[in-house]
Amino acid sequence: MYPHRGKATVSINNQTDIDFANVRILLVDDEPFIRKLIARLLFDNGFKQVTDAENGLKAIKAIKQSKLKFDFIICDLEMPEVSGLEFLKIIRKTPELNSVDTPVIILTGHSD
Numbered sequence: 001m002y003p004h005r006g007k008a009t010v011s012i013n014n015q016t017d018i019d020f021a022n023v024r025i026l027l028v029d030d031e032p033f034i035r036k037l038i039a040r041l042l043f044d045n046g047f048k049q050v051t052d053a054e055n056g057l058k059a060i061k062a063i064k065q066s067k068l069k070f071d072f073i074i075c076d077l078e079m080p081e082v083s084g085l086e087f088l089k090i091i092r093k094t095p096e097l098n099s100v101d102t103p104v105i106i107l108t109g110h111s112d
Contacts, residue, residue, distance in 0.1 A: 023049065
C-alpha cells in the first residue's frame with residue numbers, strides 16, 4: 001500500500017461525486033519501474049489505495065488476503081508464472097475470490 005495524500009473527487013454526469021481516495025486498486029506488473037510509474041500516476045490523480053503485485057500468483061494472494069474487494073484491477077498482459085490473461089481467467093472462474101465482476105484493465109508494452 002502506498003501513502004495517502006490529498007483528497008480528489010470527480011462529478012460524473014453532474015450527479016455523483018466519487019472520492020478517488022476511497023477507490024481500491026490492485027496493480028499487477030512484473031516490471032518494478034512500470035508498477036512505480038503507474039502507481040505515481042494514480043496517486044497524482046487522487047487514487048490513494050493502490051496495492052501492487054509482481055505477478056498473477058501474488059495478485060491472487062493479495063485478493064485472498066484483502067478484507068475488502070478491489071474496485072478495479074490494472075494488470076500487465078505478459079508476466080512470468082501466471083500471465084495477465086491466465087490471471088483474468090482464474091479470477092473470473094473462482095467465485096470465492098470475489099472478483100468475478102471486478103473491472104480489469106489489461107496493459108501491454110508490445111505493439112503487435
